[in-house]
Amino acid sequence: xxxxxxxxxxxxxxxxxxxxxxxxxxxxxxxxxxxxxxx
Amino acid sequence: xxxxxxxxxxxxxxxxxxxxxxxxxxxxxxxxxxxxxxxxxxxxxxxxxxxxxxxxxxxxxxxxxxxxxxxxxxxxxxxxxxxxxxxxxxxxxxxxxxxxxxxxxxxxxxxxxxxxxxxxxxxxxxxxxxxxxxxxxxxxxxxxxxxxxxxxxxxxxxxxxxxxxxxxxxxxxxxxxxxxxxxxxxxxxxxxxxxxxxxxxxxxxxxxxxxxxxxxxxxxxxxxxxxxxxxxxxxxxxxxxxxxxxxxxxxxxxxxxxxxxxxxxxxxxxxxxxxxxxxxxxxxxxxxxxxxxxxxxxxxxxxxxxxxxxxxxxxxxxxxxxxxxxxxxxxxxxxxxxxxxxxxxxxxxxxxxxxxxxxxx
Numbered sequence: 001x002x003x004x005x006x007x008x009x010x011x012x013x014x015x016x017x018x019x020x021x022x023x024x025x026x027x028x029x030x031x032x033x034x035x036x037x038x039x
Numbered sequence: 040x041x042x043x044x045x046x047x048x049x050x051x052x053x054x055x056x057x058x059x060x061x062x063x064x065x066x067x068x069x070x071x072x073x074x075x076x077x078x079x080x081x082x083x084x085x086x087x088x089x090x091x092x093x094x095x096x097x098x099x100x101x102x103x104x105x106x107x108x109x110x111x112x113x114x115x116x117x118x119x120x121x122x123x124x125x126x127x128x129x130x131x132x133x134x135x136x137x138x139x140x141x142x143x144x145x146x147x148x149x150x151x152x153x154x155x156x157x158x159x160x161x162x163x164x165x166x167x168x169x170x171x172x173x174x175x176x177x178x179x180x181x182x183x184x185x186x187x188x189x190x191x192x193x194x195x196x197x198x199x200x201x202x203x204x205x206x207x208x209x210x211x212x213x214x215x216x217x218x219x220x221x222x223x224x225x226x227x228x229x230x231x232x233x234x235x236x237x238x239x240x241x242x243x244x245x246x247x248x249x250x251x252x253x254x255x256x257x258x259x260x261x262x263x264x265x266x267x268x269x270x271x272x273x274x275x276x277x278x279x280x281x282x283x284x285x286x287x288x289x290x291x292x293x294x295x296x297x298x299x300x301x302x303x304x305x306x307x308x309x310x311x312x313x314x315x316x317x318x319x320x321x322x323x324x325x326x327x328x329x330x331x332x333x334x335x336x337x338x339x340x341x342x343x344x345x346x347x348x349x350x351x352x353x354x355x356x357x358x359x360x361x362x363x364x365x366x367x368x369x370x371x372x373x374x375x376x377x378x379x380x381x382x383x384x385x386x387x388x389x390x391x392x393x394x395x396x397x398x399x400x
Contacts, residue, residue: 018131019320022348025136026324029340030333037343 064115064122065351068129071109071358072350075102099262099353103226106357115358126355130255131317133348134273138324139333139341141274146325149271152398153245153278156390160249161282163386164190168379175375180206180299183290184214185372189379192280193218193253199283199313203291204300213369217376220365222256225380226356229260233268241400242391244268248275249387252380255356258349269349277318284313 012020028034075098086093109115115123165186172182184206188197194215201211229251233243244261247268251257254276261272288309294300303309328338365373394400 013316014128015131015316018128019135019316022132022135022317022320022324025132025344026139026327026341029337029344034344035336035340037340037347039343039346 061122064119067119068351068354071105071354072102074105099259102353103357106354110358110361123355123358126352129348129351133345134317135320135324136341136345138321139328139338141325143326143329149274150278152394153275157278160387161190164383167382171375171379181210184210185376188214188218189252191283191286196283199287203287204294213372216365217372218252221376221380222253223360225251226260230263233264240265240267241271242395244271245275246391248272250384255352259353259356280315281318284310287313
């Protein structure tokens with residue numbers, strides 16, 4: 001019988017990295033380090 | 040990934056080395072996205088200066104078109120491919136940051152409606168696609184992959200399901216190619232239909248989020264209509280993405296019961312591993328914004344960061360779409376996918392019309 005599909009490795013996924021980077025950006029804006037982002 | 044450009048992972052071992060390997064492709068995404076923004080602004084300025092009424096074509100469409108032209112003519116050189124593949128990363132960053140532009144009340148209201156519609160949409164789509172696959176005599180696991188891809192969230196759902204049900208790489212490639220090709224068509228068809236039917240921003244956004252498969256294409260199809268529609272499309276699509284674990288688990292149990300896939304030992308761990316983390320990130324940012332932790336300029340700044348992240352995403356949608364490669368994958372899976380997509384688009388349009396009337400959206 002093949003292995004269970006639940007991954008056993010605990011590497012950080014791209015999904016999690018995206019959340020970390022986005023939350024870091026939010027903190028930088030909240031603390032005033034990042035401000036006046038143009039669009 | 041079949042049906043799109045090859046997306047090799049950088050082989051460098053160190054973190055700075057990996058980042059360096061991604062840089063050319065990320066710069067290409069930025070250049071293509073910014074070119075789209077530049078064309079949009081230049082057209083608006085030209086029209087104003089010469090008193091001309093030019094169509095307001097959003098940067099989203101320009102970025103996708105420029106990307107499509109590059110990908111389908113000269114192709115994306117190998118140096119850029121790893122960085123171009125980061126467009127999904129930027130998409131998730133953009134969605135988390137978009138949370139700042141949603142109050143929790145909106146998320147609960149629209150998200151609640153979306154979740155109800157998503158439940159109906161997924162149930163009917165899975166049944167319909169399964170019957171269609173049988174009618175066209177597709178391999179059962181290929182039918183499962185197409186059903187999951189078209190009912191939940193495109194490529195991510197197909198990849199998650201492929202691992203869970205031990206499907207062939209070839210089946211997965213067929214399903215991904217069909218879903219990507221149909222996603223590319225949706226980008227142009229949905230806004231046209233939406234404008235023809237005079238759908239409201241919320242109604243259209245809900246429809247795009249429910250019916251367009253890949254998250255990147257659903258976000259782009261929404262943004263092509265309007266900024267407000269883009270926001271709603273992302274919210275509705277996020278609700279659909281949240282269901283991925285449950286559906287994949289259901290199929291894993293089904294195929295395991297037939298002795299054709301691994302048994303799922305720990306269902307809670309399975310669900311946790313498949314749940315898209317960016318959905319949680321989106322909710323956290325929305326919650327923080329709703330309790331008033333940000334000033335208005337800060338919300339604007341976070342919203343603009345989200346727009347920049349989406350700009351990179353939309354450039355990637357065009358750059359990774361290679362139409363010739365997709366057509367090479369064969370007609371039958373594409374035909375089943377196309378018939379299914381049209382039926383699902385019609386079904387969700389009906390659902391959205393009902394929701395617009397009932398909830399006054």
